[in-house]
Amino acid sequence: MKQSKIIFGLVLFLAIALSNKSYAQESKFKALFIYKFAEYIEWPSGKRNVTVGIAGKSGVSKELSNFAASKGNMTVLDISGPSVAGKCDIIFLANSEDSKVDAYNSAIGSRSVLVVSENSSLTGKGSDIGFFLESGKLRFLIDEKSIRNKQMTPSSKLLALGKPI
Template identity: 75%
Template structure:
């Protein structure tokens, strides 16, 4: 009986480790996608140095900060709430902040600020781009009209990579 408990404990620990590694990998990929979104969106001012506001707590914040520091041309900052959107070009909304999508969307209004959400269900309902998993792969939905309405131009490469709604 003790042997079965040890095997069960080992299997549980291994499962948690794999889950943790998958979550860490997912955060890295989300950070990379956000960095690439900045490259594949043209802002009306021709802006090249992009500021990403991280709303709420997320592992993506640290990953994006590390990536941005190595590449340059991007600043990552934690924001306190919707009143900080004017400091940003991109807002990242983690799932823990889903309930604030309307407040962020109202604060953004027609400003050229891209909202990216971890929840693809919010795409077109405030969020311009939303992540989802499909067959274990990270994908994203993109709402082209809302991006264009804010006077930003998504490249054809970006539209081809995501699923446009």
């Protein structure tokens, strides 16, 4: 009986450890995608240094900060809510912020701010780009019309990589 509890505990520990590793890998890939989105979007001002606001708790913040520190051209901020969204060029909405997508868009107004969400179901409903997993691979939906309506131009490379809505 004691031995089976130990084995069960080890199996549970390994399952948790592997799922955390998978989550960390997913966060790293999302951060890399966001970094690349900044390269593949042309802002009306022609800016090259972008500010990314991370809304909600997500491992993406740490990973994106690491990319930005090593490659430059990006500032990453953990933002506390919609009121500071207009100071950013890209907003990343963690799943915990899904219900606030309308508030973020109201705060952004007509500014050229790319809204990226962890939840692809928000794409076209307040988010310009949303992540999803397909066959174990990270993919993204993209709303080209919404991006263009904000006076930003997505590159053909970005459009080819994403799945249009």
